[in-house]
Amino acid sequence: MTQQWVKLELDTAAFDADRFGAYVTRCRDEGIALTTLAELGDTPERRRALYDLNKECSADIPERGEFFSYEEFCARRFDVPSYDPRxxxxxxxxxxxxxxAVTSRHRDFVFNEMTGVRAAYRGRGISIAMKTFGMGFADVCGVSRMKTFHHPANASAIGMNRTMGFVDTE
Structure with missing residues (x-):
């Protein structure tokens, strides 16, 4: 890959939760529930469901290539110190x-690994609602920075993050 990834960062302490909380409310009003894997229960069956959903949503990432096997996904996502089902x-x-919206914990920041919505549900603000709902994870981890990165052709994801207040970093 010859293109530079777009690296973004958000000061979660300055995040406008009131503004973006409306997305969470709208989801709930439309019957969409937001929860965490910790609240659901971190079971092998739910990890498989997460894998299936992540694989489906990742198919739209430019130049993504073949998705991981389930075993490799588990090793990269769950079998690492940064994993927390919350x-x-x-x-x-x-x-x-x-x-x-999967976010991992690191020493002085949290990292948004993947945010995705099934195609039939896109365009309804669900991604913003999930990321807003998940902002509290930074507080749980005792940090005030969230980082992410995107392929430069992934304009919708980059635009969503910038709308939420993420800024470009080196």
Whole structure:
């Protein structure tokens, strides 16, 4: 890959929770529940459901290539010190998993690994709602910075993050 990734960072202490909380409220009003893997229960079945959803949503990432095997996904996502099920936000329509916002903990920041919504549910603000709902994870971790990065062709993800207050970093 020859292009530079777009690296973004948010000061979570300055995040306008009131402004973006409306997205969370709208989701709830539309019957979309937001929860975490910790609240649901971090079970092998739910880890498989997370894998399936992540794989589906990752297919739209420019130049993503083939997705990890389930075993490799588990090794990279769950079998690492940065994993915490409180940082895995799931959007549910009834029992259907329709979106995820996965954030990992690091020494002085949290890192948004992946945010995605199933195609049929896009354009309704669910990604912003999930990320807003998950902002409290930074507080749980005792940090005030959230980082992420995107392929430069992923304009919708970059735009969403900038709308939320993320700024470019080196």
């Amino acid at each position: 940082g895995v936000v799931i959007a549910l329509d009834g029992d259907d998993w329709i979106g995820l």
